[in-house]
Every structure is written in C-alpha cells, then in structure tokens.
Amino acid sequence: MNKSALFLLVVIFLPLPALAQEDATEESEQGTVDQIIVVAHRQPRMTSEVAGTVTVIGSEQMERDMVVDMSNLVRYEPGVEVDGGGTRFGFNGFRIRGIGGNRTAIVIDNVPAADRFSIGSFADTGRGLMELGLADRVEILRGPASTLYGSKALGGVVSVTMLDVDDVLTDTRRGSRINTIGATDSNRLRLTAATAARRDAQSLLLAAAGQRAGEVDVAGRPDDTPLDDLDRRQAAVMLRGGTETANGRLRLTLDGLRETRDSDLKAILGHERFAATTELLGDDRRHQWRMLLDHHFDTTGPIDRGHWRLWHKRSDTRQESFERRALASGPIELYRRFEFQQDHTGLGADLESDIEAFQWRHRLGYGFELTRAELTSLRDALQTDLVSGQSSNVVLGERFPLRDFPKSRVTELGIYIHDEIRLWRGGPTISPGLRFEYYDMAVVGDPLFESAFPNATTTDLSTTAWLPKLGLLWPLGDAMELFAQYARGFRAPPFEDVNIGLEIPMFNIRAIANPDLEPERGRTTEAGLRWRGDNTLAELAIFRNDYRDFIQTRAPIGFDPASGFIQFQSINRDSVRIEGGEMRLRQSLPANLTAELAGEWSRGKDRITGRALPEVSPPRLIAELSWLAPSERWETRVVLSAVRGQRQLDDEQGETLFSPPGHATVDLMARWFPRHDLTVGFGLFNLADRQYWRHANVIGRNPDDPLLPLLADPGRSVMTSVRWDI
Numbered sequence: 001m002n003k004s005a006l007f008l009l010v011v012i013f014l015p016l017p018a019l020a021q022e023d024a025t026e027e028s029e030q031g032t033v034d035q036i037i038v039v040a041h042r043q044p045r046m047t048s049e050v051a052g053t054v055t056v057i058g059s060e061q062m063e064r065d066m067v068v069d070m071s072n073l074v075r076y077e078p079g080v081e082v083d084g085g086g087t088r089f090g091f092n093g094f095r096i097r098g099i100g101g102n103r104t105a106i107v108i109d110n111v112p113a114a115d116r117f118s119i120g121s122f123a124d125t126g127r128g129l130m131e132l133g134l135a136d137r138v139e140i141l142r143g144p145a146s147t148l149y150g151s152k153a154l155g156g157v158v159s160v161t162m163l164d165v166d167d168v169l170t171d172t173r174r175g176s177r178i179n180t181i182g183a184t185d186s187n188r189l190r191l192t193a194a195t196a197a198r199r200d201a202q203s204l205l206l207a208a209a210g211q212r213a214g215e216v217d218v219a220g221r222p223d224d225t226p227l228d229d230l231d232r233r234q235a236a237v238m239l240r241g242g243t244e245t246a247n248g249r250l251r252l253t254l255d256g257l258r259e260t261r262d263s264d265l266k267a268i269l270g271h272e273r274f275a276a277t278t279e280l281l282g283d284d285r286r287h288q289w290r291m292l293l294d295h296h297f298d299t300t301g302p303i304d305r306g307h308w309r310l311w312h313k314r315s316d317t318r319q320e321s322f323e324r325r326a327l328a329s330g331p332i333e334l335y336r337r338f339e340f341q342q343d344h345t346g347l348g349a350d351l352e353s354d355i356e357a358f359q360w361r362h363r364l365g366y367g368f369e370l371t372r373a374e375l376t377s378l379r380d381a382l383q384t385d386l387v388s389g390q391s392s393n394v395v396l397g398e399r400f401p402l403r404d405f406p407k408s409r410v411t412e413l414g415i416y417i418h419d420e421i422r423l424w425r426g427g428p429t430i431s432p433g434l435r436f437e438y439y440d441m442a443v444v445g446d447p448l449f450e451s452a453f454p455n456a457t458t459t460d461l462s463t464t465a466w467l468p469k470l471g472l473l474w475p476l477g478d479a480m481e482l483f484a485q486y487a488r489g490f491r492a493p494p495f496e497d498v499n500i501g502l503e504i505p506m507f508n509i510r511a512i513a514n515p516d517l518e519p520e521r522g523r524t525t526e527a528g529l530r531w532r533g534d535n536t537l538a539e540l541a542i543f544r545n546d547y548r549d550f551i552q553t554r555a556p557i558g559f560d561p562a563s564g565f566i567q568f569q570s571i572n573r574d575s576v577r578i579e580g581g582e583m584r585l586r587q588s589l590p591a592n593l594t595a596e597l598a599g600e601w602s603r604g605k606d607r608i609t610g611r612a613l614p615e616v617s618p619p620r621l622i623a624e625l626s627w628l629a630p631s632e633r634w635e636t637r638v639v640l641s642a643v644r645g646q647r648q649l650d651d652e653q654g655e656t657l658f659s660p661p662g663h664a665t666v667d668l669m670a671r672w673f674p675r676h677d678l679t680v681g682f683g684l685f686n687l688a689d690r691q692y693w694r695h696a697n698v699i700g701r702n703p704d705d706p707l708l709p710l711l712a713d714p715g716r717s718v719m720t721s722v723r724w725d726i
Contacts, residue, residue, distance in 0.1 A: 035047040042148055042307075048532075057138045062138075063671075070094070080140055087265065088284070090126040095617075097578060097580070102116055109292060110350075115373075123340075143489075146435065147435045154547070168194045172198065176193070179722070181719065201245075204240070215230040221709050221712070240252070253294075279323065279326075281322040293309070305351075317338075318338070321338075335383075337378075339377065346370060347371075351367055352366075364419050368413070372411050377404055378403055380401040381395040396506035398503065403446065404502050405501060406449040414438075416434065430473075437464065441498065459513070463493075471483070481530055490521055497570035499515075509565065510565040523546050546576075550575075555568060596622075597621070600620050618646045668685075669682065679723040687716060693708075698711050
C-alpha cells in the first residue's frame with residue numbers, strides 16, 4: 001500500500017481517542033458509554049469490569065455493516081478472520097490472533113458448535129455455523145479462554161446469541177420483522193422473517209431465513225483461468241417458546257439448518273493429479289438440528305443468579321464427487337461419497353453468588369459442563385472403465401467402503417470456579433480462576449475400520465488438566481481502567497489425529513495413528529488500557545501467546561523402507577509464539593461526524609526453527625468516517641481498509657508459500673430511515689475494483705496454485721438491504 005497515504009491517515013486519526021461497536025450499551029452518570037458483555041465471565045458484565053479484550057457485534061452493527069455471512073461479520077474487525085474452504089466448501093471457523101480451526105471455540109446460545117473434519121480434496125465438513133440472519137448478537141473473546149470454556153478455546157471464543165422474543169416485539173404483545181438483503185459479489189439474496197407474541201407469562205418466537213448465492217465474482221481473474229461454478233442454498237428455521245416462572249425464564253428452542261452446495265470445478269483441471277481430468281462435479285449436503293432447554297433464574301438459596309442448559313444436536317454431512325478422466329490412457333469415471341455424522345448431548349450450568357469474606361467483596365462464579373459426542377465417518381467410491389463399462393470399488397488402491405478413523409465417543413467434563421475480589425472501594429479488582437478439565441476418547445467397536453486397516457494401532461485416550469487464570473482490573477478514575485491477565489489454554493488431541501487410518505497404495509502414501517500425542521497447551525499474557533469520555537472512547541491492548549505441543553495434522557515423517565510407503569503422522573510441534581497489539585479509537589466530531597480507527601499488528605514464529613508462522617496475519621488498519629443527518633433520516637459511512645504485504649513464508653520443508661501482497665480498499669455504505677419501522681441500506685464495496693486476498697483464505701497455498709485467482713476477494717460490488725419491523 002502507499003506509505004505516504006498510510007502516514008497521512010495515521011496523522012489525521014492519532015488525536016482521535018475512541019472505541020468499537022456500541023451495541024447493548026448503558027449510559028453512566030458521567031455520560032460515558034459502557035458495553036454489556038457476557039462471554040468473558042459467562043454472566044453479564046460491563047466492559048469496564050472485564051480484564052481482557054472482547055468485541056460485541058450486535059444486530060444494529062450487523063445491519064450497518066450489511067452482514068450476510070461470517071466473512072462479512074468480521075470484515076472490519078482487527079485480529080479476527082474467517083478461514084476459507086476454497087471454492088467448493090464453506091467457512092471453516094474463526095481465526096483469532098493467528099489461531100483458528102477447531103482451536104477456537106464457537107458457542108451458539110452457550111451450546112458448542114460442531115467440529116470440523118477434513119481429509120483429502122473431496123471431504124470437508126466446515127464448522128456448521130448457524131445462519132447469520134437468525135443471530136442477534138456476537139461476542140468475540142480473544143486469547144486462550146479454557147478456564148471458562150475448556151478444550152477447543154485455545155485461541156479464543158466466538159459466542160453467538162440467537163434471536164429471542166424481545167428482539168422482535170414491537171409492542172408489549174406482538175411484533176414481526178422482515179429483512180431482505182442482496183449483493184452482486186456472488187449474486188447473493190437472503191430473506192429473513194420472524195414473528196413473536198407474548199401473552200401473560202407465555203411467549204413464542206418463530207423465525208426463518210433462506211439465502212441463495214453463486215460463485216464469487218473475484219477481481220482481476222486472468223482470462224485463462226476458468227471460473228468454478230457454484231450454486232449455494234441455505235435455509236434455517238427456529239421455534240423458541242418461553243414461560244416466566246417464579247424464579248426466572250424457562251425456554252425451549254428447536255432449530256434446524258439445511259445447506260446445499262452444487263459445484264462444477266474447472267480451475268484445477270489439467271494440473272498435477274487432475275492432469276487427465278476433464279470434469280469434476282461436487283454435490284454437498286449438510287443437515288443440522290438442535291433441541292435446547294435452558295433456564296435463566298434469579299436468587300435461589302445461596303445462588304444470586306444463574307443459568308442452566310440441556311441440549312442435544314445432530315449434524316449430518318454428505319458430500320458426493322463425480323470425476324471424469326477422459327484424457328487418461330485408460331479413460332475412467334470416479335464416484336466418491338463422504339459422510340460424517342456428529343451427535344452431541346450436553347448439560348451445563350453457570351452460577352454466581354455475591355458474598356462478603358475476609359473483609360472483601362467477592363463476586364464468585366462457578367459451574368460445570370458435561371458433554372458427550374459420538375462421531376462417525378464413511379467414505380465410499382466406485383470406478384467405472386469408460387471403454388469396457390466395468391465398475392470396481394477399488395480406487396487408487398483403496399478398497400471401499402471404509403472409514404478414516406473408527407467410530408469414536410468423546411466425553412468431556414469441565415468444572416470451574418472464578419472470583420472477582422475488589423480490594424477496596426474504587427480500587428483494583430483481582431479475578432483468579434481455575435478449571436478442572438477431563439477428556440476421554442473411546443473407540444467404539446468398528447468391524448468396517450478393522451477390516452480396512454487390520455494393522456492399524458488404535459487407542460483410547462484420557463487426559464486431565466488444571467487450567468488457571470488471573471486477571472487484574474485497576475480503575476484510573478471514573479472513565480479509565482488498566483487491565484491485565486494471565487491465562488492457560490488447553491486442547492486435547494482430536495480423534496482423527498490419534499486414530500487415523502488413511503492409506504492410498506497408488507501414491508505410496510500412508511497416514512499412521514499417533515497414540516502418544518500430547519495435548520496442546522497455551523498461555524497468554526495481555527495488558528491494556530480503556531478510556532471512555534463524553535465524545536471519545538479508546539482501547540489499546542498488547543499480548544503475547546505462547547503455545548507448546550502444537551499438533552501438526554498428518555505431517556510427513558519420512559519413507560518406510562519395509563513397506564515402501566511415504567508416511568504421514570500427526571505430531572507435536574515444540575513451541576510457537578504469537579505476539580502483537582490491537583487498538584480502537586472513536587471520536588465524535590462537529591457537524592454530526594464520527595471518526596473511527598482500528599488496527600492490529602502481530603507476528604508469530606516457531607521458537608525452535610525461527611520460521612515465521614503462515615497462520616499469522618499481516619498488520620491491518622481500518623479507518624471510518626460516518627455522518628448522521630440532523631434529521632436522523634440518513635447515515636453515510638466511508639471505510640478504508642489497508643493491509644501490509646505478507647512477509648515471505650515457507651512451509652516446514654522450506655518450500656516457498658504464497659504471501660498475499662498488501663492492499664487498500666474503500667467501501668461506501670448508507671442507510672435511509674424513511675419511517676421509524678423501516679430501514680433501507682445501500683453499500684458499494686471495493687470501489688477501486690482491486691484484486692486482493694484475505695490472508696485466512698490462502699494459508700498454506702503454493703505460489704503456483706491454479707486456484708489462487710479464484711480465492712481473491714470480490715471485485716467492485718453492490719449490496720442493498722431492507723428491514724421492516726411490523
């Protein structure tokens with residue numbers, strides 16, 4: 001990006017102290033603004049009471065940013081990205097401060113989202129994220145958070161809160177909402193409708209969302225790179241009923257999601273293993289449903305407030321691939337099918353008591369979560385000779401059907417306690433916490449896996465961990481506080497890394513299990529400063545995250561002369577470090593103008609080899625200028641996003657990886673409020689039609705990867721939205 005433009009931008013905005021989003025805020029006597037946050041303590045807190053960095057993105061901010069999917073959600077959020085799944089598969093989860101995949105916990109109404117599993121080029125489940133049209137609020141907690149959220153919260157937590165009755169009611173008894181949004185970046189169109197009613201102590205919400213999209217219209221696609229065709233459809237429905245009891249609100253939620261993705265992949269044809277392939281089609285389906293019973297209650301004996309939940313959910317993924325190799329010496333057709341099923345049941349409670357002890361005031365939080373997941377995968381394939389018409393279930397030396405890991409059952413139990421101790425009135429608050437985590441993975445009897453891999457070594461795995469944290473919050477006046485925290489993170493070895501059974505004789509490739517895998521562990525040290533003025537808000541945080549025994553999935557471990565296979569195995573990487581800083585500024589200006597600035601800087605390296613980590617994003621700066629008309633009928637925003645070019649990256653074998661170049665983009669958004677119940681939005685994105693890549697979408701790609709042009713972000717695009725509250 002242009003260094004002079006960046007310098008000028010910093011000079012303009014440096015005098016403007018300020019903050020982030022303003023959803024769910026509360027005004028104090030001094031007129032400052034403080035957000036309400038739940039994810040940091042599993043109970044409501046104001047931002048000024050949290051020793052850590054949390055971002056809140058509420059429904060108002062989603063509407064302002066014209067959010068359609070998870071990528072749009074964090075479009076202007078430093079330190080957070082969404083991992084891409086190429087041109088065929090969907091999003092794979094959030095990446096927080098360089099840590100992504102299943103290492104970042106995603107909870108929806110406090111219920112964990114499904115894990116991701118992928119293997120080869122034809123199977124990738126994604127993370128099963130809920131349709132955003134039904135989400136009312138998202139909170140993002142940065143850094144290891146295993147003390148409160150257990151395994152999988154090594155990188156942080158993304159907490160999604162779904163729509164509730166109060167979000168839709170337009171008076172005391174009933175209300176409805178219709179929202180539609182469309183975009184030219186991939187011919188997207190989404191329609192969301194919700195209706196709610198309340199009578200006495202009873203309430204009911206019915207909401208549904210549906211969307212359709214095609215392939216992304218990327219900028220700068222070379223003429224010789226064919227476009228992959230994609231047809232994406234998604235539908236979600238939610239029914240939520242509640243009743244007010246003498247001791248709080250009891251809710252029952254039923255929701256479901258259905259997603260289909262039909263693809264015609266053309267860009268990789270003629271390259272490497274697809275050199276003889278003339279046609280490659282994908283037909284992917286995912287169904288997900290959930291039942292949740294939860295209860296938010298007030299004082300019960302020694303408990304001042306609390307929340308318990310009981311749930312069961314199921315996620316089914318089926319992905320089919322059709323490949324025609326007409327250019328092969330013996331032309332063939334290949335049919336592949338991948339199935340993955342997760343059944344997940346859990347019970348949890350988060351409780352809180354206010355007590356006085358040892359002349360100190362304590363805000364004591366405690367709770368538990370017990371979950372059990374049953375996981376099953378299946379791969380099948382059929383090869384047909386186009387000359388003779390004969391078919392076989394042996395493909396590339398693999399005999400189908402088979403499983404890549406045996407049927408598994410995973411049981412997790414976490415018990416935690418967390419305290420907030422105010423040392424004196426107006427003085428510092430320390431917040432120690434501790435969690436005991438138990439993880440047990442058991443192999444269920446599986447004749448299909450045993451027959452496919454008779455020599456594979458499988459094992460049950462049990463591990464425990466004690467996960468402490470310590471926070472410090474020190475008020476520096478009525479509108480400023482200093483915060484610092486130290487926390488430990490933990491992630492148990494995943495089932496697919498411990499008991500993998502992949503073997504492809506045609507390519508002399510074998511992946512072997514590793515029953516000796518150690519859990520991943522992390523620790524974070526973070527400090528920051530927050531300030532809230534009448535017209536100004538500011539936040540600055542610096543952090544250092546150290547991880548050891550990082551698991552590298554299916555790493556090459558060398559040639560086995562006894563079998564003649566090149567072997568792969570999931571192994572522990574000794575030590576990695578990620579450090580950096582984030583800042584947010586906001587300033588109200590004359591003439592109804594508001595200026596905002598947000599930025600991030602981070603770097604990561606393998607502390608043993610000194611190699612830079614490809615997973616860590618380059619520095620980014622986001623600047624915004626918004627104007628609200630005196631009549632409050634119009635709002636206009638201009639947003640500049642600038643990213644520095646990624647440094648040269650190499651993989652573990654020293655091979656050069658693709659490093660996204662730096663870029664700067666400008667977006668223009670506006671909203672019109674013709675009536676109190678009607679909002680019309682308009683957005684023009686990537687005004688200069690620049691070709692650029694989001695870092696998380698191309699991690700680990702080679703510079704000559706034929707898919708790279710199609711993984712760039714959309715070129716110039718238009719988005720419109722209409723919301724009507726009835």
